[in-house]
Amino acid sequence: MVPVSATDDLPRTDLPRPGRAADLRAALLAAGFTADGLLDLLGAPAYAALARSETVPAERATRWPPGGTPPAPATLTRLFLLQHAVPRTHAAAVLPLDACLADGWVREDGEAVRAVVDVRPYSGPAGQDWWIVSDLGCAVGGAAGARRAAAHGAGGSGAYGADLVLGVGGASTTLAGLTVPLDGGRVLDVGTGSGIQALHAGARADAVTATDVNPRALACARLTLALSGAPAADLRAGSLFEPVAGERFDLIVSNPPFVISPGARLTYRDGGMAGDELCRTLVRGAADHLTEGGYCQLLANWQHVEDEDWRERVAAWVPPGCDAWIVQREVQDVTQYAELWLRDAGDHADPAAYAARYDDWLDAFAAARTRAVGFGWITLRRTDAADPAVTVEDWPHAVEQPLGEAVVEHFARQDFLRRTDDAALLATTFRLADDVVQEQVGRPGEEDPEHVVLRRQRGMRRATRADTVAAGFAGACDGTLPAGVILDAIAQVLGEDPGVLRERTPGVIRLLVEQGFLAPA
Numbered sequence: 405m406v407p408v409s410a411t412d413d414l415p416r417t418d419l420p421r422p423g424r425a426a427d428l429r430a431a432l433l434a435a436g437f438t439a440d441g442l443l444d445l446l447g448a449p450a451y452a453a454l455a456r457s458e459t460v461p462a463e464r465a466t467r468w469p470p471g472g473t474p475p476a477p478a479t480l481t482r483l484f485l486l487q488h489a490v491p492r493t494h495a496a497a498v499l500p501l502d503a504c505l506a507d508g509w510v511r512e513d514g515e516a517v518r519a520v521v522d523v524r525p526y527s528g529p530a531g532q533d534w535w536i537v538s539d540l541g542c543a544v545g546g547a548a549g550a551r552r553a554a555a556h557g558a559g560g561s562g563a564y565g566a567d568l569v570l571g572v573g574g575a576s577t578t579l580a581g582l583t584v585p586l587d588g589g590r591v592l593d594v595g596t597g598s599g600i601q602a603l604h605a606g607a608r609a610d611a612v613t614a615t616d617v618n619p620r621a622l623a624c625a626r627l628t629l630a631l632s633g634a635p636a637a638d639l640r641a642g643s644l645f646e647p648v649a650g651e652r653f654d655l656i657v658s659n660p661p662f663v664i665s666p667g668a669r670l671t672y673r674d675g676g677m678a679g680d681e682l683c684r685t686l687v688r689g690a691a692d693h694l695t696e697g698g699y700c701q702l703l704a705n706w707q708h709v710e711d712e713d714w715r716e717r718v719a720a721w722v723p724p725g726c727d728a729w730i731v732q733r734e735v736q737d738v739t740q741y742a743e744l745w746l747r748d749a750g751d752h753a754d755p756a757a758y759a760a761r762y763d764d765w766l767d768a769f770a771a772a773r774t775r776a777v778g779f780g781w782i783t784l785r786r787t788d789a790a791d792p793a794v795t796v797e798d799w800p801h802a803v804e805q806p807l808g809e810a811v812v813e814h815f816a817r818q819d820f821l822r823r824t825d826d827a828a829l830l831a832t833t834f835r836l837a838d839d840v841v842q843e844q845v846g847r848p849g850e851e852d853p854e855h856v857v858l859r860r861q862r863g864m865r866r867a868t869r870a871d872t873v874a875a876g877f878a879g880a881c882d883g884t885l886p887a888g889v890i891l892d893a894i895a896q897v898l899g900e901d902p903g904v905l906r907e908r909t910p911g912v913i914r915l916l917v918e919q920g921f922l923a924p925a
Contacts, residue, residue, distance in 0.1 A: 418508070418520065419508065419520070419521065419620070419623050419624065419627065420507050420508040420520060420521060420537075421508055422507075422626055422627050422630035422631070423507065424500075424503050424507055425627070425630035425631045426630075426633070427500050427503055428499070428500065428503070428504060428509060429535070429631055429632070429633055431498060431499050431500055432480065432523075432525075432533075432535065432631075433533060434476075434498075435476035435477060435479075435480055435499075436476060436477045437476070437477050437481070437484075437498075438525045438527075438533045439526055439533070440527070441477050441525070442454075442477065442481065442525050444477075445465065445477040445478060445481065446461070446462055446465045446466075446481075447465065449461060450462050450465050454485070459485075462481065462485070462486060463486060465478075466478040466481050466482050473494065473497070474494060476497070476498040479494045479497070480498060483495065483510070483518075483519050484521075484522060484523040484524070485522065485523075485524060487518070487519060487540055487541060488518075489513045489514075489516035489517070489518050490516055490517055490518075491515065491516050492512075492515055492516055492517055495510065495516075495517045501517070505517070508520055509521070509523075519540065520540070521537050521538065521539065521540060521624070521627070522536075522537065522539065522540055522541065522542055522571055523535050523536075523537055523631070524536045524538070524571050526572055526600075528604070528607060529580075529604070529607070529806065530607070532607070532632070533632075534603055534628075534632035535628065535632055536598050536599070536600060536603075536628050537571075537598060537599075537627040537628045537631060538569050538571035538572075538598045539568050539570070539571075539624075542568065542569065542570045542598075566669060566670055566671055567618050567620045567621075567671050568670060568671070569597060569598050569618070569620055569621045569624045569672065570598060570672050571598055572598075572600060575703055576597075576600045576659055578781075578805070579657060579658075579659050579701065579703055579781075580600065580601065580604045580806075581805035581806040581808070582701055582781055582783070582805075582811060583601070583604065583605075583655070583657055583701055583808050584655065584701070584808045584809075584811050584812050585608065585808050585809065585812070586605075586608045586609055586654065586655050587608065588608075588609065588654075589609055589653075589654030589655065589695075590609065590611050590612075590613070590652075590655075590695075591605040591609040591611070591612045591613070591653060591654065591656075591657065592613050592615070592648060592651075592653040592655070592656045592657070593605060593612065593613070593615070593637075593657050593658070594615055594644060594645070594656060594657070594686065594702075595615070595616055595617075595659060595661060596614035596615065596621060596622065596625045596637075596639075597616065597621050597625070597659065597672060598621065598624045598625060599614065599624065599626070599627075599628035599629055600628070600659075601614075601657045601659065602625055602628075602629065602634075602637045603628055603629060603632055605637075605655070605657065606629065606634040606637065607634070609654075609655070611638070612637040613637065613639075613640065613647075613648060613651075613653070614638070614640070615639075615640045615641070615642055615644075615647045615648065616639075616641065617641070617642065617643045617671065618671045618672070619641050621671075622639045622640075622641060625637070625639060626639055644682075644685060644686060644689065645689050645690075645692070645693055648693060651693060652693055652694060652695045652698070653693055653694065653695065653698060654694075654695050654697075654698045654699075655698060656690055656693060656694065656698070656700040656701070657700075657701050657702065658700075658701075658702040658703075659702070659703050660682060660683065660702060660703070660704070661673050661674055661675040661676075661682065662675065662680075662682065662683050662704050662705045663675075663705065663745055664679055664705050664774075664777055665745065665765065665768075666765055666767070670749060673745065673748070673749075678772075679707055679774070680705055680707050683702070683704040683705060683706065683782075686702060686704075687700075687702070687704075687721040687722065687723070687782060687784065688723050689723075690726070690784055691723035691724070691725055691726050691786055692723075694784070694786040695786070696786055696788060697785065697786065697787070699783060699784065699811075700726075700782075700783070700784040700785075701781070701783045701784075701811070702782050703779070703780075703781060703782075704779075704780065704781075704782050705777050705779055706718050706732075706778050706780075707772065707774045707777060707778075708774065708775055708776040708777065709772070709773050709774055709775070710773040710774075710775055711773075714732070714778055715730075715796040718730055718778075718782075718796060719794050719796050721782075722784065722792070722794050723784070724792070725786060725787065725788040725789070725792065726784045726786050726787065726792055727784070727785045727787050727789065727792050727793045727794065727818055728782065728783065728784050728793075728795065728796075729781075729783045729811070729814055729815070730780065730781070730782050730783075730794075730795065730796040731780045731781045731782075731799050732779070732797070732798045732799065732800075733779055733780045733781065733800060734778070734779045734800060735777070735778050735798075735800075736776060736777055736779075737776050738765075738766060738769040738774060738775065738777065739766070741765075741776075741777045742762055742765035742766060742769075743762070746758055746761060746762060746765075783811055783815075787819075789822065791822065793815075793818040793821075793822060795814075795918075801865065802865060803863065803864050803865055804862055804863055804864075804865060807863060807864070810863035810920075813863075814920070817917055817920065818918075820917065820924060821918060829887060829910050829913055829914070830886065830887045830888035830891070830906060830910065831887070831888060832886060832924050832925075833881075833883055833884065833885065833886050833887070833924070833925040834881040834887060834917070834923065834924060834925055835881055835882060835883040835923055835924075835925040836878055836879070836881045836921065836922060837860060837920060837921055837922070837923060839860050839861040839863075840858055840859065840860055840861075840878070840921055841858075841859050841861060842856060842857070842858055842859075842875065843856070843857040843858075844857075845857060855869050855870075855871075856871075856872075856875040857869055857870070858870050858874075858875065858878060858916075858921055860919075866919045866920065866921075868915070868916070868919060868921070872898070873891075873894055873898070873909060873912070874909075874916070876897075877890055877894060877909070877912075877913070878916060878921060878922065880894075881922055881925075883925035888906060891905050891906055891909055892905075892906075
């Protein structure tokens, strides 16, 4: 275990020193170099393009006539995000330039200065102005952006290497939106990278520990936290749970190097284990580091292996004593998957190397009998229950982020269903969720619909087909009558035997509760 936060010595001398980060933060705020300021400067289309790693619209929006003085946000955007050499006079007008040069945030380039790291404005969940520090090119271009930065002579930490540290990406924001809200407690961020999850955790936890096998990533995470004015984290170097042996946490989050690849070329994406073994190891080991009731949330890839059910395969990862919710969001065949990650690394820039690596990837998949790769979310909650509730589902449909509250509600519903037998279920009073709408599906002009669909408009935005009894029951759940009384009334209207209806309906009620359409009142 190497505690990086215990000293001001950084693993690499080409990264800035954080001692005067507060002065730089004040300058960035004064200049309007924030997420909102960037949106105002670029406009919505160029801002969205930048998030897709397309820089041309931002280049156009930040050009300034020779001899003129550009707005402060334009200067900082060109310096920190677009990797341009900025005239020293322009930089000095918006930054404490001498301190930035001395601390290594920028370097001299003739009569201009260049950034040493990417600094990307980022908005926190409560509107906080934060900044994410990563390697040059990585804020908007990922590994391919770093390759471009190096090719254009950006130098410094932008050099393309295995210890590359990425900035904000879609996976990072997805995990942040999924994370359960926490009031205090201890949080562990496994594989912190540039520190995005540790930054989010620091806004709600009593203490944050962040680990990474890449010491350079820990140095970037410390810069992210310092520049954003967030509480310092306990930063430790090491793989997976090795740096926290014997410790327990109320929440574990991880956006791990989950890519299933034939070699460990890039630390940020390749875990160095065969297939999806790294994700399995992370899931299996989480229970030993969770407090009772604690959560572990991570993003993962898993193999779809010939003659195996992927649901059973991934469910087998869940450790004893933990409830789990596993959601597959996307599936790619092996060719799509290899192409995605080869482009992500910028390998398509060299056709010969691209073809060779593509071939290696397909060889590895064939040897493992892998026909496709799934991507999704895994949430564990330690309950020590004798009959853990493990839900595995394929859900490629649109959802509404943030989902942290929805995750908590999902596990609360599992607790209710586990402790409630059918007799108690019929004695329970339920309330229909406020966001449920009913859709009737059938041919135009027909008196009766072919079927009724109940649809939630928030969270996971689930939909379920309902028969006459289920639709009538859900519509009558206003928190005033027990379920059994409502079923008796429906039986009377339909001319059915109330006892038969009470016997066959609990399964339907459980499904509606499990999916969040109904909640105990």
